[in-house]
Structures are given as C-alpha cells and as structure tokens.
Amino acid sequence: MPLAAPAAFELRTAQPGVLAAVGALTFASARRARELGSQAIGVAAAGELEVDCAGITLADSAGLSVLIDWLGVARLAQRRLRYRQLPAGIAALARISEVEELLARGV
Secondary structure (H helix, E strand, C coil): CCCCCCCCCEEEEEECCEEEEEEEECCCCHHHHHHHHHHHHHHCCCCEEEEEEEEEEEECHHHHHHHHHHHHHHHHCCCEEEEECCCHHHHHHHHHCCCHHHHHHCC
C-alpha cells in the first residue's frame, strides 16, 4: 500500500496576531508557503506576529529556509515576528545550520 501524501501546507489565522502553520513544509510546498507567509506578514496589523508551528507535519531544509525568509520579510515590513512550537525536525536543522538562535529570537 502506498504511503499517503503529506497534507498541503496552509497558513491559518488562529487568533489576532497568531498564524497557525499546518501541513508539510517541504521542497514541494516551499514556494506556496513563502507566498502565503509574505502575504500574511504584509497585511498583519502593526505589532508582533507569531507563527505557531505545532501543526507542521513534515519539514525539510526548504521548510527551514521558508521560516528564515519570513523573518526577512517581517524585518523589511518593520514587523515583529516570532515562532513558537517548532517541530523537532526544524529545530534540529536550525541547530546544525547555526540559525537556532535566530529562529528562537525572531525579529
């Protein structure tokens, strides 16, 4: 029996100022995820924005790249962005890539 395809990536508004990242954040979904995040950051109200990553079901280095990219978008838009509940896989990639502190601190 073939393995089920991972859920498509979505970025949902969980509550004001909090977005929920849901699904696979991989090479296959990175372009869409980057666009969704950039749009969300662009329309977010002034103040701090958090991305809850607990719903990320699968991630790879492209997913890590998307999270780093969103920090750059937020910085250019002069918005604060922080991540919470990073999956273990992304945290491990961030650690070996020496960007763990950047993800933990946000912008």
